[in-house]
Amino acid sequence: MLDLIRKDLILNKKLLMIFGLLYLVYLSYLGMQVGHPREIVVLSTLMCGLLPLIQYTREDKFKAGVLNCSLPVTRQETVLSRYILTWAMTIVMYTLIMAVIMVLPGRKFGPDAVFNINTVLFALAFMTLYLGFLLPLILRFGLAGMFAFLIVLQLFGVATLLLDRYKVAHFRLSSLAPLVKKGLLDLRASLGTPAYDSLLVVLMVLLTLASFSFAVFLYKRKDF
C-alpha cells in the first residue's frame, strides 16, 4: 500500500509541487479578498480535491496504467491507495491554505470562521460528495470520466432550467439549497448538535465506502 502511494508521489512530484504552490498563492490571495469564509472554503475544497486527481489523469494520458497493473499488487489495493492519497492530499492542502490565509494581513475573517466544527464538517461533506462521485469515474475512465462528470452536471442544470421554464416541473437548483439547509437545521434541532455531527460523519464515511466499492467494481473491469 505504502509502495503504491510512494510510487504515485515520486512519479508526480514535480507536477504536485508546481500546482500545489500555484494553488497556495492563488487561494491565499483570494482568501484575503473574499468577505465570507464559505466562499473560500468551497473554492479551496474544490481545487484541493482536484490536485491529486490531476495525477491520475496523467496516468491515463501516458497510458501508464499498464505499469500499475503489472506490479505485484491487486486492483483493490491500487484503488485503496488512491483513495487514501487523494483524501490525505486534499486535507493537507486545504489545511495549509487555510493556515496561510490566517497569517496573511488584510484578511476579512479570523481563524474562528474556518476552524470551527461547522465549517470543517461543511468542507468535509463537500469533499465527500465531490470526491465520492468523481474518483470512481476518473480511476475507471481517466480524463473522459472527469469530463463526463462535468457534462452530466451541466446537462442536469440545463434540464432543470428547461423544465422550469416550460413549466413542465417546478424545480430550480437555486431553490434546492435553502431547502437542504432548512432540512439539515431541522435535523440538528431535533437530534441535538453532537448526535447530528456524529450522524453527518457516519454518513460521510458510508458514502466514501460506497464510492470506494463502486470504484473497485469499475477498476476491476478496466482493460489495459
Added chain:
Amino acid sequence: MDHALELSRVGKRYKGFALNDVSLTLPAGTIMGLVGPNGAGKTTVIKLILNLIRRDGGEIRVFGLDNIRREAEVKARIGFVHETPHFIEDVTLKDLKAAIAPFYDKWNEGLFRSLASEFGLPLDKKFKTLSHGMKMKFQIALALSHEADLLIMDEPTSGLDPVFRRELLERLSGILQDERKAILFSTHITTDLERTADIITFLHQGRVVFSLPKDDIRDRWGLVKGSNDLLTAETRRLFKGLRQTSLGFEALTDDIPAVRRSLDSGVAIDRASIEDVMVFIDGRDAHA
C-alpha cells in the same frame, strides 16, 4: 516436470475478434516463443496472463497459482516487457526505477546498475527523450533486475539493433541456467525463435494451431514441392497450406512420413522454417 505457466481453454471476446480455447503449457526451464501473424492474439494472451484484461473463460496458472485469485503473488514472480513501453513520460529513469523497485522483495540493485551501464541507459534523462530501442532496454533492465521466475516479453526485440538483439537472446538463454525459471516471448522475428526457443506456440485467428517443441517441428513439418497433377482431394488433406502456380505447387505439411508414403518420389521435401509455417498457415490455399 513443474509448470511455470498453464493456460487451459482460455477465451476472450472482442468485437470482431475472439480468442478461443487457448491452452498451452510452459514447463520450468524452457523458453516458449509465441508466434503468429498480426492480430493472431499474441498480445491478448500475454495481457490475460497478467490480468491486464479480463478473461471470458478458462483458467490461467502461474507456478500453480491462479493468476487472479493470487494476483500479487503471481506478479511478484513475473518480469514483464510490454511491446510499447508505457511509463509516465516526463519522469527520469532514476525516478521510475525508484518508484518500481520497492514493489519487489528480490530487487537486485547491483544487477540493475550493471544492466543500466551495460545497456548505456542514461538514468538522469527523462523517459520521453529516449528512442524506442532505449525504452525497450530500460524495460528489459527493470524486468531482469527483480530476478523474476517467469519472464513474459511481448515483442522484446522490436526496435533493437541486431547486435543487442543477439546479446539479449543469449542473456535469456543464460537465465535458464536456473531450471526453475521460464520465459515466454512473442515475436515476429522468427529467426529469434529458431535461435532461442525450446517450444513454439503458433497462434492464428485467436486459436492455437500448435504448441510443440522446436525439434518436433523440425522433424515433422516440411515444405513439399511437386507438379500439379499430384494434387488430388486425398493428397490435399495432407497439407496445412498450399500454393499453386502453373508450374507446380508448394505446400506445408505437418506429417512428412505420410507425404512420403502417399507421394513417394514425385515430390521434393525440405524442412520447413518457422517463417514457412507462418506464411503458409496465414495464407492457406493461396493460388499465385
